[in-house]
Amino acid sequence: MIRNAKRAPAASLHQRILSDLEHRIVSGQWPPGHRLPFEVDLAESYKVSRMTVNKVLTQMAGAGLIERRRKLGSFVAQPQAQSAILEIHDIETEVRSLNLAYDYRLLEQAKRMASADDIANFGLARKAGVLASRSLHLAGGVPFCLEDRLINLAVVPQAADADFSQTPPGTWLTRQVPWSTAEHTIRAIAADPALARALSIPKHAPCLVVQRRTWNGEGPVTFARFSYPADKHVVVARFTPASST
Amino acid sequence: MIRNAKRAPAASLHQRILSDLEHRIVSGQWPPGHRLPFEVDLAESYKVSRMTVNKVLTQMAGAGLIERRRKLGSFVAQPQAQSAILEIHDIETEVRSLNLAYDYRLLEQAKRMASADDIANFGLARKAGVLASRSLHLAGGVPFCLEDRLINLAVVPQAADADFSQTPPGTWLTRQVPWSTAEHTIRAIAADPALARALSIPKHAPCLVVQRRTWNGEGPVTFARFSYPADKHVVVARFTPASST
DNA sequence: GAGTGGTCTAGACCACTCG
DNA sequence: GAGTGGTCTAGACCACTCG
Structure with a gap:
């Protein structure tokens, strides 16, 4: 038939x-x-x-x-949710694919105990040691993305001795912990004064914020928050039925 | 071994x-x-x-x-892009899963020829006839999302006689054209005056905008733009290696 | 030439689930 | 009980790609 x-x-x-x-x-x-x-x-x-x-x-x-x-x-099947595939690239790759010069600046890097905020954001066990960093990614010499990151020292102890002044923490981490499970959330916010200063944008200007929580078999690996000026970044996701081809 | x-x-x-x-x-x-x-x-x-x-x-x-x-x-493999799965649900489903009452209001519905803007956004052939609609989704009586939509009448001619005053166009379309290919873009914007009025938020307040373009074997089906007040919506995407299970 | 993955077959047994 | 999908096997032939 x-x-x-x-x-x-x-x-x-x-x-x-x-x-x-x-x-x-x-x-x-x-x-x-x-x-x-x-x-x-x-x-x-x-x-x-x-x-x-x-x-x-x-x-x-x-x-x-x-x-x-x-x-x-x-x-x-009844099409319930549109299920789309989101590809999240390295920021350097993303900037270069826009044909812009990439630059990177480490703003802060410090070992400390997880704060109450950290624990809530990250889903950490209480009192865990974390490596906190803040860094700025630039495209064509202009602030492109502010990255706030926590790394769980219980799961990635070698991060204690890492130096992020040359290598962004994301790049470094991919080498240490290549595969993991992640959850992304994407939202819009108005820039608070600190963020506005870091990104050189007006206070309360809209920003796109992508947060990523990453797990391992051994527990939470890292929490990263990427804040983009609204005009700098768009997240794209594609969907084709039955995947493949 | x-x-x-x-x-x-x-x-x-x-x-x-x-x-x-x-x-x-x-x-x-x-x-x-x-x-x-x-x-x-x-x-x-x-x-x-x-x-x-x-x-x-x-x-x-x-x-x-x-x-x-x-x-x-x-x-x-070298992990290149984090590839995450984004599930995009029906807005009514989304609102109800927040345990809020869902309501819907059609603001405009009109047949017209595609404008230059439409053609650019939608990837339409020139001079196509479209059904344009604007509607408001409410959660707990408060504006939750403004939906601007175009439907390509060349591909979905029966839309010409559709009535979106009771059924949101997305729900209606899913019944007519259940499966298709889609591309989503997610960005942050500052609300322009019309959007701010529609959503009852201050001018220039940050909004999350999800745009979806949908194709069929026969061509572009629909273009939809969903604008959410920044505090109302977060997009979540999950990733597990090797899919499944 | 040789060794790998890519694909396909014909058959088998089973678990599940309907009536 | 009967019919479906779920899984697995042992074998086969081929395409590709290395050296």
Whole structure:
């Protein structure tokens, strides 16, 4: 019954089947709630083994395009949340991709015990030792982003001896702790006097603030707050159904 | 050589292998650039078939945790961009999840030809007919978000007869065009007089603006701009290596 | 040439879940 | 009980890419 696999020619069978099924869903031909043919029937229609069809359907289920239920079959999902992929780059990379000269200045770096504020922001255990830093990223000689950062010395003890005067803490940390789990929050604020001074913008000027909390298997690694003048930064996120390709 | 698969007990072989390999990478035991054992060796170590290992490695490659090269093997990737998943919900859902009463008011709805501004924002073909609307979402009786929207009548002709006085255009559109590709941008701005009036906030107060452009196989579907008072909205995005689970 | 990943098959057994 | 998806296997052939 499934004919007309007239999607763009794909390298492999399962890619061809994936784009074919995707097209039927995205085009509305198979609306939310529609039951897809069973695996065995799809396998027969496409003249492939059940494994190949299963691979495709498993991928589509992972991407949230369909929902699968034993005995009942596979159904086109109700699109609930738009789930978009946000790519958060290194600030130096970001500045250079704007074709601007990148510069960096360390403003403060100090070891201390976590304050009540730190604990609340960071989700730290009480009384943890942290390395706090504040630094300024410049693009084309103009303040681009103020970075406030805490590093958990319990998880990254080697940070105690790190020197961020040349290397930004984010770059240094990526080398020490390459992979981790993170949560980002993005909000707008009016610049308080200290922030306005640091970024050379008027008091109460709007700023975009991106905060990142990062965990490890061993606990909280770092908390970073990036404050951008409103005209300097836009966060972009893209979404394509079923990811990939 | 791969022993000590002491990760949390997982339902299936490939899940167990996935979390084991993930752990080695995330913990730093296998740093970026490290070559993973070859598929045949992993299969032998874990006492599974090569297909099972291949499934795991394919998934990890898709998630960006490793890079695979024929003849050379699989390598732990250099973490380049933090890639986070952003879930963008319906505004009504969002308001209700804050335990606030949701209300909605249509302010304007008009059919017209796309202006130069529209064309630039939307990526429209020249002279397309659009349905423009402006509406206000309220939470607990207080302005929560101003929505400015354009719908491309060439792609969604049935919008010409739609009535957004009861149903917000986003909700209506999701029913008509359930799946599509989208691009989001998030920025901070100072409220201009019209926005300040609509949201009942002071002039120049900071606002978070989320813009969404949506495409279909047939072309641009809709352009939406959501403007939130800075204190009303935070965008949250989460990231876990290798997606899933 | 040789070794890797990329893909696919035909078959199997099971868990789940419906009626 | 029966039919679905979930998973796994052992084997196969190929494309790619290194030396």
